Amino acid sequence: MAVIKIQRPKLRFGEKIYLTALCKGFFLTLRHAVKSLMGKSMGAKDLASSGLGVTMQYPEQNWDAQLPAYYRGAPALVTDEQGRERCVACQLCEFICPPKAIKITPGEIPSADPWAKVEKRPAAFAIDMIRCIYCGMCEEVCPEQAIFLRKDYVILGTSRKEMVHDKQKLYAIGGVRTGLVNKWNELK
Amino acid sequence: MLLFLLLIKIVALTFCVVLPLVPVSVYFERRFCAVIQDRVGPNRVGIPLTLFGFKKDCGILGIGGLIQPIADGIKLFLKEDFTPNHVRKAFYWLAPALTVAPALITACVIPFGTPITLFGHTEKLVIADLDIGPLFIFAIASITVYGITIAGWSSNSKFPFMGGVRSTAQMISYEIALGLSIIPVLLYFGDLNLSHIVQQQADHGWLLLPLWGHDASHPLTEKLLFWFPAAIAFLIFTVSIFAETNRMPFDFPECETELVGGYHTEYSSMKFAMFFMGEYAAMVIGSALVVTVFLGGWSLGFGTDSWISNLSLGGFGYGGLIHLAIFIAKVVAFILFFILVRWTIPRFRYDQLMKLGWVIFFEAALVNVFLAALIVAAPHLQGTIISLGALLLLIVTAAIIWVAQVSEAKPNNLRA
Ligand code: SF4
Ligand code: SF4
Numbered sequence: 091m092a093v094i095k096i097q098r099p100k101l102r103f104g105e106k107i108y109l110t111a112l113c114k115g116f117f118l119t120l121r122h123a124v125k126s127l128m129g130k131s132m133g134a135k136d137l138a139s140s141g142l143g144v145t146m147q148y149p150e151q152n153w154d155a156q157l158p159a160y161y162r163g164a165p166a167l168v169t170d171e172q173g174r175e176r177c178v179a180c181q182l183c184e185f186i187c188p189p190k191a192i193k194i195t196p197g198e199i200p201s202a203d204p205w206a207k208v209e210k211r212p213a214a215f216a217i218d219m220i221r222c223i224y225c226g227m228c229e230e231v232c233p234e235q236a237i238f239l240r241k242d243y244v245i246l247g248t249s250r251k252e253m254v255h256d257k258q259k260l261y262a263i264g265g266v267r268t269g270l271v272n273k274w275n276e277l278k
Numbered sequence: 279m280l281l282f283l284l285l286i287k288i289v290a291l292t293f294c295v296v297l298p299l300v301p302v303s304v305y306f307e308r309r310f311c312a313v314i315q316d317r318v319g320p321n322r323v324g325i326p327l328t329l330f331g332f333k334k335d336c337g338i339l340g341i342g343g344l345i346q347p348i349a350d351g352i353k354l355f356l357k358e359d360f361t362p363n364h365v366r367k368a369f370y371w372l373a374p375a376l377t378v379a380p381a382l383i384t385a386c387v388i389p390f391g392t393p394i395t396l397f398g399h400t401e402k403l404v405i406a407d408l409d410i411g412p413l414f415i416f417a418i419a420s421i422t423v424y425g426i427t428i429a430g431w432s433s434n435s436k437f438p439f440m441g442g443v444r445s446t447a448q449m450i451s452y453e454i455a456l457g458l459s460i461i462p463v464l465l466y467f468g469d470l471n472l473s474h475i476v477q478q479q480a481d482h483g484w485l486l487l488p489l490w491g492h493d494a495s496h497p498l499t500e501k502l503l504f505w506f507p508a509a510i511a512f513l514i515f516t517v518s519i520f521a522e523t524n525r526m527p528f529d530f531p532e533c534e535t536e537l538v539g540g541y542h543t544e545y546s547s548m549k550f551a552m553f554f555m556g557e558y559a560a561m562v563i564g565s566a567l568v569v570t571v572f573l574g575g576w577s578l579g580f581g582t583d584s585w586i587s588n589l590s591l592g593g594f595g596y597g598g599l600i601h602l603a604i605f606i607a608k609v610v611a612f613i614l615f616f617i618l619v620r621w622t623i624p625r626f627r628y629d630q631l632m633k634l635g636w637v638i639f640f641e642a643a644l645v646n647v648f649l650a651a652l653i654v655a656a657p658h659l660q661g662t663i664i665s666l667g668a669l670l671l672l673i674v675t676a677a678i679i680w681v682a683q684v685s686e687a688k689p690n691n692l693r694a
Contacts, residue, residue: 112623119622123314131316143316 157241162224164242165217166264167257168235170272174205175261176236179212183228183237191221192228208274215257219245235270288386288405295606296385296566300558301347303613309343310617320346351551359547362433369432374549376425377556380418381563387411388566389473391576391602392587395595403576403598404473411472412460415567416453419522422560423449426524426541429553433544441540444628448528451635452521458643459514462507462650463571476575480583484574486512490581500657507650512572514643519564521635524557526620528631565612566605573608576601637685641678645671 104110125131129141138156140147169175179196197213199206228237240263247253255263305320312319321343361370386405393400408414423446430442463485467475482491485508488501521528537543542553569575577583578601589597626634652667659667 115622116618119314119618122316123310126313126316134316140318142318142321143313145316145318147318147321 154241161241162226162239164219164240164245164255164263165222165224165226165228165237165260166240166242166255167215167237167260168264168267168270169261170270171266171268172272172275173266174208174274175211176234176270177212177215177232178208178234178236179210179215180233182231182233186227186231187222188225188227189221189223191218191223192216193218205274212257215260217255217260219247219253219255220250235267238264238267240264283401284405287401291390291403291405292382292385295390295602296382296559296562299562299606299609299613300555301351302610303558303562303617304347304350304554305344306610306614307617307620308346310614311621314618314621319343323349354548354551357547359549362544364434365544366432366434369428370544371549373425373429373432374545374552374556376428377422378425378552378559380421380425381556381559384415384418384563385566387414387472388563388570389476389575390605391598391600392583393595394598395590400595402473403602407471407473409471411470411475412464412567412571413470415563416457419560419563420449420453422522422556425553425556429545430541433541435544437537437539438541438543441537441543444537445524445541448524448631448635449522451632452518452528452639455514455635455639455643456518456522458640458647459511459518460571461643461647462511465647465650465654466504466508472570472575476570476577479574480577480579484577484579485572487574487579490579500653503653503656504650507646507653508572510642510646511650512568514639514646515572516568517634518639519568520616520619521631523560523564525561525616527623527626529625561613561616562609565609565616569605569608569612573612575608576605578604637682641682645675645678648674 122131126143129139129143131139131144134141134144137144138146138151138153140151146153167175167177179194181194181196184190184192184194193214193216194212195214196210199208199211224239226239229239242263245253309319309321323345324342325345361367387408389402389404389407391403393402395401426445426449427442430438430440430445433439433442463475464470466485467478469475469478479485482493482496483489483501486505488498488505492498492501520526542550545553578586583601586600587595587597589595589600648671652664652671656664
């Protein structure tokens with residue numbers, strides 16, 4: 091293709107002198123500021139703004155209602171409708187976790203247990219929420235549909251220890267999840 | 279006794295009027311820019327009364343966030359004051375002080391208001407009523423350049439160095455325009471004492487709003503005629519102040535996109551805070567100067583000033599305090615303008631800055647001096663001499679414009 095030479099636009103005198111453009115700019119900015127003060131910024135409605143700019147002011151307002159279905163919050167373990175903890179302590183998530191946030195101690199299921207044929211479950215399961223980057227790899231890699239990223243995002247603690255979610259906490263966050271594949275049922 | 283009074287005045291005016299304006303302008307800067315950008319800005323920090331057992335935290339005037347600058351200050355105080363190994367220590371330590379101190383020293387010639395009378399004693403609201411006000415300010419303010427340059431050099435690394443060099447060139451260039459642009463004003467008032475300049479503006483109309491107080495020696499036509507050189511001077515002066523204080527359209531010494539942090543890249547903690555403070559203090563003083571010289575200083579205008587300054591309550595002449603409040607309001611308004619400019623106009627290119635300073639403002643200020651001189655002298659001259667002068671001025675102006683344009687012409691591209 092031939093080279094196309096582009097001419098710079100020829101400026102009129104008023105534009106060259108720069109002052110009028112400056113004044114126009116001031117009014118533009120000011121108008122925007124006034125709009126923003128009155129909560130009429132572009133997109134303020136869609137973003138559920140607090141009435142100042144487009145910002146939602148956090149502790150009073152939160153965006154829980156706006157959270158998308160694919161939101162990735164805290165990872166948590168789940169039980170199913172039979173009350174069985176689904177994790178079989180295969181440790182795949184521990185290996186895949188990029189920042190090494192997960193620590194699993196596998197344990198044996200005693201033969202008296204109705205789910206004895208599953209053989210393993212975690213004796214301890216800890217996710218360090220300071221390390222977790224919410225990547226969702228653990229959810230993706232889990233062969234048992236046992237770990238899911240929930241919508242919880244307020245994870246607080248006053249010490250490093252408090253920020254480590256142990257097994258109990260993980261099940262509390264995860265809760266019961268129904269409609270998952272049940273490959274350990276009696277019938278199968 | 280006198281020394282004591284002076285000390286009180288220095289402490290009151292510098293530390294209770296000028297210095298608080300610095301955090302206030304920082305707060306305004308953050309809130310205003312947030313609003314311009316559709317954000318909220320710092321609106322939470324209040325007085326943490328809950329720490330002392332009260333039920334609720336309290337914001338001043340019901341506005342949260344006003345304490346934010348104090349929180350920032352505490353944060354900067356508590357940060358590690360890190361001195362890199364490769365710096366030239368003595369100068370590295372000297373530089374921050376050299377940026378803050380001059381800005382605060384210049385405050386001493388600014389007239390903050392009319393005299394206050396208390397217990398039969400009248401006290402002027404200006405620390406040093408010097409007869410060379412503007413010159414003093416220029417002389418001291420140019421020391422700020424040393425602060426920034428020394429900071430850049432002593433940091434001993436490339437980005438601060440470039441920032442320092444840039445600021446030297448920029449501030450020296452614009453000091454010329456700054457000094458020249460104020461000459462017409464001084465010609466007009468025939469006085470270098472800022473208090474007298476403001477008093478004259480209060481009596482006979484502000485320089486940019488000469489609408490009251492006409493008399494035989496101050497006829498309306500002359501004042502209106504002088505409005506034009508005054509407006510040109512105002513424009514050049516304001517823009518030069520922006521350049522002098524390294525504010526946005528001209529913030530070359532510290533432009534983040536090119537120079538990381540500029541001259542204060544290697545600084546942390548309170549030393550950085552001093553640069554920060556120096557910058558905003560310079561901005562406060564700059565606005566105070568513009569307000570004093572062009573916008574009537576402490577005067578409310580329209581002939582109300584002598585009435586206000588005579589207000590008194592049982593021997594306590596409090597009119598000066600009202601004037602002080604008016605002055606501060608004007609300064610804050612001008613600071614808001616500073617901020618508006620910062621968030622409206624993108625940064626210039628470096629060569630554009632130099633061209634603006636040397637080719638346009640320098641010449642314009644020079645021509646303006648002669649224009650103002652002609653207008654000031656006109657009543658005392660004969661018609662022919664005036665027209666001769668005007669003609670000469672026109673020719674000189676045309677010649678300057680022509681030279682500027684010729685020097686700007688691009689060389690022909692040989693390959694076409
Ligand atoms: S979300 Fe990512 S980082 Fe967090 S525990 Fe799972 S794999 Fe690890
Ligand atoms: S959560 Fe899933 S991947 Fe992780 S150990 Fe348990 S079964 Fe394996």
